[in-house]
Amino acid sequence: xxxxxxxxxxxxxxxxxxxxxxxxxxxxxxxxxxxxxxxxxxxxxxxxxxxxxxxxxxxxxxxxxxxxxxxxxxxxxxxxxxxxxxxxxxxxxxxxxxxxxxxxxxxxxxxxxxxxxxxxxxxxxxxxxxxxxxxxxxxxxxxxxxxxxxxxxxxxxxxxxxxxxxxxxxxxxxxxxxxxxxxxxxxxxxxxxxxxxxxxxxxxxxxxxxxxxxxxxxxxxxxxxxxxxxxxxxxxxxxxxxxxxxxxxxxxxxxxxxxxxxxxxxxxxxxxxxxxxxxxxxxxxxxxxxxxxxxxxxxxxxxxxxxxxxxxxxxxxxxxxxxxxxxxxxxxxxxxxxxxxxxxxxxxxxxxxxxxxxxxxxxxxxxxxxxxxxxxxxxxxxxxxxxxxxxxxxxxxxxxxxxxxxxxxxxxxxxxxxxxxxxxxxxxxxxxx
Amino acid sequence: xxxxxxxxxxxxxxxxxxxxxxxxxxxxxxxxxxxxxxxxxxxxxxxxxxxxxxxxxxxxxxxxxxxxxxxxxxxxxxxxxxxxxxxxxxxxxxxxxxxxxxxxxxxxxxxxxxxxxxxxxxxxxxxxxxxxxxxxxxxxxxxxxxxxxxxxxxxxxxxxxxxxxxxxxxxxxxxxxxxxxxxxxxxxxxxxxxxxxxxxxxxxxxxxxxxxxxxxxxxxxxxxxxxxxxxxxxxxxxxxxxxxxxxxxxxxxxxxxxxxxxxxxxxxxxxxxxxxxxxxxxxxxxxxxxxxxxxxxxxxxxxxxxxxxxxxxxxxxxxxxxxxxxxxxxxxxxxxxxxxxxxxxxxxxxxxxxxxxxxxxxxxxxxxxxxxxxxxxxxxxxxxxxxxxxxxxxxxxxxxxxxxxxxxxxxxxxxxxxxxxxxx
Numbered sequence: 001x002x003x004x005x006x007x008x009x010x011x012x013x014x015x016x017x018x019x020x021x022x023x024x025x026x027x028x029x030x031x032x033x034x035x036x037x038x039x040x041x042x043x044x045x046x047x048x049x050x051x052x053x054x055x056x057x058x059x060x061x062x063x064x065x066x067x068x069x070x071x072x073x074x075x076x077x078x079x080x081x082x083x084x085x086x087x088x089x090x091x092x093x094x095x096x097x098x099x100x101x102x103x104x105x106x107x108x109x110x111x112x113x114x115x116x117x118x119x120x121x122x123x124x125x126x127x128x129x130x131x132x133x134x135x136x137x138x139x140x141x142x143x144x145x146x147x148x149x150x151x152x153x154x155x156x157x158x159x160x161x162x163x164x165x166x167x168x169x170x171x172x173x174x175x176x177x178x179x180x181x182x183x184x185x186x187x188x189x190x191x192x193x194x195x196x197x198x199x200x201x202x203x204x205x206x207x208x209x210x211x212x213x214x215x216x217x218x219x220x221x222x223x224x225x226x227x228x229x230x231x232x233x234x235x236x237x238x239x240x241x242x243x244x245x246x247x248x249x250x251x252x253x254x255x256x257x258x259x260x261x262x263x264x265x266x267x268x269x270x271x272x273x274x275x276x277x278x279x280x281x282x283x284x285x286x287x288x289x290x291x292x293x294x295x296x297x298x299x300x301x302x303x304x305x306x307x308x309x310x311x312x313x314x315x316x317x318x319x320x321x322x323x324x325x326x327x328x329x330x331x332x333x334x335x336x337x338x339x340x341x342x343x344x345x346x347x348x349x350x351x352x353x354x355x356x357x358x359x360x361x362x363x364x365x366x367x368x369x370x371x372x373x374x375x376x377x378x379x380x381x382x383x384x385x386x387x388x389x390x391x392x393x394x395x396x397x398x399x400x401x402x403x404x405x406x407x408x409x410x411x412x413x414x415x416x417x418x419x420x421x422x423x424x425x426x427x428x429x430x431x432x433x
Numbered sequence: 434x435x436x437x438x439x440x441x442x443x444x445x446x447x448x449x450x451x452x453x454x455x456x457x458x459x460x461x462x463x464x465x466x467x468x469x470x471x472x473x474x475x476x477x478x479x480x481x482x483x484x485x486x487x488x489x490x491x492x493x494x495x496x497x498x499x500x501x502x503x504x505x506x507x508x509x510x511x512x513x514x515x516x517x518x519x520x521x522x523x524x525x526x527x528x529x530x531x532x533x534x535x536x537x538x539x540x541x542x543x544x545x546x547x548x549x550x551x552x553x554x555x556x557x558x559x560x561x562x563x564x565x566x567x568x569x570x571x572x573x574x575x576x577x578x579x580x581x582x583x584x585x586x587x588x589x590x591x592x593x594x595x596x597x598x599x600x601x602x603x604x605x606x607x608x609x610x611x612x613x614x615x616x617x618x619x620x621x622x623x624x625x626x627x628x629x630x631x632x633x634x635x636x637x638x639x640x641x642x643x644x645x646x647x648x649x650x651x652x653x654x655x656x657x658x659x660x661x662x663x664x665x666x667x668x669x670x671x672x673x674x675x676x677x678x679x680x681x682x683x684x685x686x687x688x689x690x691x692x693x694x695x696x697x698x699x700x701x702x703x704x705x706x707x708x709x710x711x712x713x714x715x716x717x718x719x720x721x722x723x724x725x726x727x728x729x730x731x732x733x734x735x736x737x738x739x740x741x742x743x744x745x746x747x748x749x750x751x752x753x754x755x756x757x758x759x760x761x762x763x764x765x766x767x768x769x770x771x772x773x774x775x776x777x778x779x780x781x782x783x784x785x786x787x788x789x790x791x792x793x794x795x796x797x798x799x800x801x802x803x804x805x806x807x808x809x810x811x812x813x814x815x816x817x818x819x820x821x822x823x824x825x826x827x828x829x830x831x832x833x834x835x836x837x838x839x840x841x842x843x844x845x846x847x848x849x850x851x852x853x854x855x856x857x
Binding site for chain 2: 365366369370377378379380381382386391393394397400401404405407408409411412413414415416417418419420421
């Protein structure tokens with residue numbers, strides 16, 4: 001697709017099937033949930049129901065969560081969701097104790113069988129079988145929500161892995177469970193373990209690993225590194241990692257983190273001119289537009305898009321804690337970039353461009369100047385911002401004189417102390433004398 | 434009786450040349466005890482001697498006759514005799530018996546304090562200090578006594594003239610502590626906060642095996658002065674401070690450290706409430722005045738920060754940002770700061786605006802060049818001193834012995850080669 005900067009109106013141009021799912025509009029929960037599979041679908045639905053303040057949306061999310069859980073074998077989550085529903089969805093969505101009991105009983109039986117099999121394999125010392133036995137255990141625990149045990153089981157297979165494929169499989173399982181548990185340090189270590197295998201990895205696995213690494217960095221608030229990882233994800237990822245992340249998320253996370261942390265050149269090279277990433281950005285046209293607006297200094301519309309997206313972004317489990325910080329950073333970057341090329345800036349015009357009042361703008365600029373991110377001074381009387389470039393010569397003289405006097409002070413104090421120590425002076429000695 | 438007369442005659446006879454003085458000194462040392470027994474009678478004999486010629490002898494007799502308890506009546510006459518002696522004595526002679534001289538001067542100081550007239554003692558003590566020191570870099574036991582008199586009599590200028598000398602040699606560490614502490618107080622009184630900070634810093638970081646009360650009091654003032662002068666305070670002492678100081682000083686100065694923490698938040702209201710609640714503690718340490726200065730310095734610091742971000746600002750805005758009550762108060766503060774040279778600004782009363790200016794110093798004048806040149810000379814001299822000291826140290830047998838012992842532990846390249854004979 002050529003560089004096409006046409007702005008899509010909210011809601012998109014194409015048939016409703018292609019409407020972007022992450023947009024400024026109220027989140028379409030069904031479509032959103034359709035992006036994911038497996039446990040993450042349920043966790044995300046529950047997160048949405050916890051954090052949105054719109055009761056119909058809440059109930060919709062809970063209903064979908066209930067249906068999804070019933071397809072699986074996690075009775076713990078089932079009990080949780082029933083409690084949250086609290087009977088509001090009618091008798092079809094109430095506690096089904098019979099189902100719970102059946103599932104639990106089946107689980108017990110399966111567990112026993114797995115244990116017996118595993119013991120048999122262990123006595124026979126067949127590596128491959130033992131490995132598969134532990135894997136099955138891991139899958140079993142994962143399905144039943146015992147994430148800690150699942151993690152341990154997957155990690156146990158490490159000793160019985162013979163080929164790189166086995167190791168990759170173990171790493172991917174460990175990563176999946178760690179992300180679900182929220183323990184991102186494990187994620188980072190297993191990603192690097194997987195990347196160190198001697199065999200070349202296929203592009204989809206590489207893309208998956210990059211997504212996982214990006215998520216770990218995002219969690220650790222290392223936005224620049226997260227952006228870099230997300231931007232390197234190949235478009236081959238497609239829908240192959242939906243148990244963790246959707247391609248729309250790659251675009252959103254990558255785009256926002258890049259905007260908040262990259263310099264202009266890096267932004268242009270790695271985001272705007274990045275053909276691979278463009279495929280992802282097509283899925284979230286609002287994010288694409290806001291990045292382009294920022295780069296071309298249309299700050300008002302950029303901040304508008306951001307404002308619209310905020311409500312939906314707050315419902316995303318990975319981004320929720322970082323939305324405020326990222327938004328602040330993006331806004332500050334916009335302010336700095338606006339003032340950068342000018343010798344003097346009329347604060348009234350700038351306030352218009354940023355859709356804020358002059359007084360509020362003054363306060364924001366004051367904070368940035370104090371933080372030394374903008375070199376300027378505010379003429380509050382005439383409401384003008386003047387760029388101020390430090391006088392190097394004077395500053396040098398000042399520094400020199402100050403260094404000189406510090407040296408003077410320190411050396412004199414040092415000589416004095418040396419003299420005291422040299423005569424082995426301390427209070428005890430003088431008392432003895 | 435004979436003893437005293439014979440002593441007097443000896444003194445009169447043997448005070449002309451250096452060898453005579455040495456002989457006189459030995460004689461006086463032997464006769465000292467007998468002089469002390471006759472102390473009550475000695476006073477009139479002083480009239481036979483001239484302190485500017487017979488300084489050593491005069492010293493011994495003066496010491497002997499004042500060694501007992503002295504009443505206030507006697508003190509009045511004695512003070513004059515002391516003063517006359519000190520101002521007219523000969524430095525070389527009294528340096529031979531420096532301990533005696535020190536105790537005589539101390540007694541003089543006690544007398545002066547007894548009479549509650551410290552002013553009388555200042556001039557005499559100043560000359561005593563100058564005569565006793567072997568060089569201007571030498572700190573004697575009389576220095577703190579002198580400073581104490583200056584403080585009590587409020588003759589700060591005289592005290593400051595002595596403080597200008599750099600000290601490199603010290604007789605007793607206690608002298609240094611007291612000297613720097615009193616010196617710090619005097620500089621604070623004259624608002625020379627940089628020098629006060631330096632002196633107090635010396636007390637706090639001096640080598641000490643256990644902390645003493647002087648160091649604790651000095652630390653309290655150090656915290657306050659660094660808040661006033663630098664607007665910040667870091668609780669960690671530099672690495673070269675003694676471990677005793679680093680561990681324990683903070684425990685004795687808790688209210689002050691909390692004051693520093695409250696100051697760093699930048700909120701005047703909090704600081705004021707804290708000062709109110711801990712008022713008695715500050716008052717009992719006699720530091721309340723300084724604490725009030727800390728409070729007013731906070732306003733100054735906030736206004737100074739404004740000069741970094743604004744070119745012009747209305748007085749109303751200044752009052753709001755700095756949390757003053759009215760634009761009038763803001764105007765007063767800014768005016769005071771301009772007069773003190775702490776900021777460069779002009780006030781436009783018609784608009785109620787303040788325009789902040791740059792520091793007009795262009796570093797192009799003759800005076801500035803002279804100043805820079807003299808600073809460079811000073812640095813070079815200091816460096817030379819440092820190198821000399823380093824060389825002396827490397828030749829010192831004690832140091833070499835220790836370095837030789839430690840040699841096995843380190844790599845061969847780690848320090849300069851030490852002669853073989855110092856190896857264990």
